[in-house]
Amino acid sequence: MTVTTVSIQEAQTHLADLGRRVARGKERFIVYQHGEPLVALVPVDDLQHAEKERLPQGRALRELRAAYLTMSETARQAEIAFAEEGLQGQLAPDEAFPGEEQWPWWE
The missing domain is CATH 1.20.5 (Single alpha-helices involved in coiled-coils or other helix-helix interfaces)
Structure with missing residues (x-):
């Protein structure tokens, strides 16, 4: 499936044609406005x-x-x-989850 870029103006002018081409499943379109991608025309599936x-x-x-x-x-x-x-304060921040060998950590 090919991906083609079109301007927003071209997409507005030829929307019905672009829609048919997308619906056939052979093409996708990226619509640009001011040089930036705006939307994609892709099949619903x-x-x-x-x-x-x-x-x-x-x-x-x-x-x-x-x-x-x-x-x-x-x-x-x-x-x-x-x-x-x-x-409180008995457990250092870096010991938040002490290992089994450290239990009980407050003794």
Whole structure:
């Protein structure tokens, strides 16, 4: 499939023709305005396929964000618990996740 660049003026003048050529699945067009890419004319099937590919990535990002927020809340709760026990400041920042051999780290 070929990709052709056209100006916005040319695209406006020949939109019906460009649309037919794209719909046949043989061409794509990048429409430029003032030397910058503005939009792409691509077959609907290509767009739908691209959207389906993005969905799992979006879901994974949402899950990571939720995990981060949960971890952040857990860290805040741990900080509060340490403070209540008089243990605040006992854990150095570079020891945020001590290994098994270091437990308990406050002794």
